[in-house]
Amino acid sequence: IELASGRKVALKILSEDLAFSDEAFRRFRREARLAAGISDPRCVFVLGAHRVEGAPAISMELVDGGTLQHKIAAGEPISVDQAVRWTIDVIDGLTAAHAQGVLHRDIKPSNCFLDTEGRVKLGDFGLSRAIERDVNLTQSGQFIGSPLYASPEQVKGRGIDERSDQYSVGALLYALLTGRAPHTGNNVGEVLARIFSETPQAPSEVRSSVPRALDKVILRTLSREPDKRFRDLTG
Secondary structure, X not given: OOOOOOOOEEEEEOOHHHOOOHHHHHHHHHHHHHHHOOOOOOEOOEEEEEEEOOEEEEXXXXXXXXXXXXXXXXXXXXXXXXXXXXXXXXXXXXXHHHHOOEEOOOOOHHHEEEOOOOOEEEOOOOOOEEOOOOOOOOXXXXXXXXXXXXXXXXXXXXXXXXXXXXXXXXXHHHHHHHOOOXXXXXXXXXXHHHHHHOOOOOHHHHOOOOOHHHHHHHHHHOOOOHHHOOOXXXX
16 A cells, blocks of 8 residues: 555565566666556556665556456456457557557566456566667576567567567467467477477367457467568557
8 A cells, every 4th residue: 555645556576586686676677667658548557666675666556357367277268359359458558668669578468467347458567678779688698588478589589679579469369269378388498499480270270269360360470480470560
């Protein structure tokens, strides 16, 4: 509870084992600065940066309706219409971020929060970076993110742009429709090998009610080569 206003907020606190890492602190502080510059109802609002018992903390809008990961994990089929509506919410939030020069780089179901109206807000810009600046916060070639939903170029540590986030949006919609990520495996190495070399199974082959036209859109966003994806999120 924020004492000055009495409102409930969410606090993200840098974990104790990372508190003295310069790299982690820079990334955490950068998250607050970049995310606070995005003002859109489809993004989780960042309210301020603080210290809690000496540890850096970010206060954010409290979105307590669960996440899309909870919906997928429940194991109940999500209607095609609902999956598309939630994905459009994510695209709206992501478009606002891109307009501010921010790449998200970690779009996944657990970073998509449901509000009281059942709409999605995109959160956790902790791995984002300014599109126009090359801010080197990790070692060259080091991957930080979620490989199940990350583009091949991101996993390889190559240069990325808005089309990398587009790949992740396609992977998110794929999971909402089928209950699993586009590429799966028994270990990380197997998943990565499939991301680099295989075209995912069409969603309609996993779930017959998925329209073939939607298959085509999703598989294009999941192209291994960025140039084969859509030019931007508007298509």
